[in-house]
Amino acid sequence: MAGFLQQLVEGLGAGAVYASLALALVLIYRFTGIVNFAQGEMAMFSTYIAWQFTVAGLPFWLALVLTLAVSFAGGMLIERIVIRPVEGAPELTVVIVTVGLFIFVNAAAGWIWTFLIKDFPNPFPGGAVEAGGLSVGYSTLGVLAVVAVVMGLLYLLFQHTKVGLGMRAVAANPDSARLVGIRVGWMLALGWGLAATVGAVSGILVAPLLFLEPNMMGGVLIYAFAAATLGGFDSPAGAVAGGLTVGVAETLAGAYVGFIGSDLKVGVPLAIILFVLLLRPQGLFGRAVVERV
Secondary structure, three states: OHHHHHHHHHHHHHHHHHHHHHHHHHHHHHHHOOOOOOHHHHHHHHHHHHHHHHHOOOOHHHHHHHHHHHHHHHHHHHHHHHHHHHOOOOHHHHHHHHHHHHHHHHHHHHHHHOOOOEOOOOOOOOOEEEEOOEEEEHHHHHHHHHHHHHHHHHHHHHHHOHHHHHHHHHHHOHHHHHHOOOOHHHHHHHHHHHHHHHHHHHHHHHHHHOOEOOOOOHHHHHHHHHHHHHHOOOOHHHHHHHHHHHHHHHHHHHHHOOOOOOOOOOHHHHHHHHHHHHHOOOOOOOOOOOOOO
């Protein structure tokens, strides 16, 4: 039993990382209707910026604050320069643009910082909390705490600020929001900036656990897509719940399903995506879209 609980805790820690990137995917989709395939690469690029700040001698937490500010501005800039020109274009056009952005950001990171693996400082202390036969690392507790704080801040933003209410209005009905004086274009840019900021948190959480190099977010993006699909692409809370579920499912399958092991764990999120799309396309917390004809 203790072994099962240990695997469960480790799955929650991994799931929290997936949830943070899934949350960024959901934010962009909710505000713009765009599935951003470059979200992982944007997070990776932000992580390199944080690494550059730490190499320059800045304390980690100051580097984090500066990185989040740069990521927010960069997300808004991407919406203005890259996404705005194809606004209203066919869905395939927008998909191609985000895939192109994926390739560009990846190549730019390799060009600037090379493709060599770099060490990234862990903001959390080593060691673990021992209780009842379980060992919970401080790093796992820190990741869970960060995701909880991010969710809390987003809740306060969307429920108790005028900017948040404006963003929700744009997400619900851009045309009606425009009629009541909300600057829809700026709200969309804010949505991209906010998603880039949340994505940066994901990259900074991933780097100490894996390694820092331009392709580090490729696998995480698959898990994040599974989490967003499971929870629902229009539900931030669903993204977090989906991320935790995917993390636990992947860890338990790798530990207890013999033919999966550590090599085929990536098949777990792909199976989740397939089953959810077949059985409940809107996800567990999403709402089905009903159109009148």
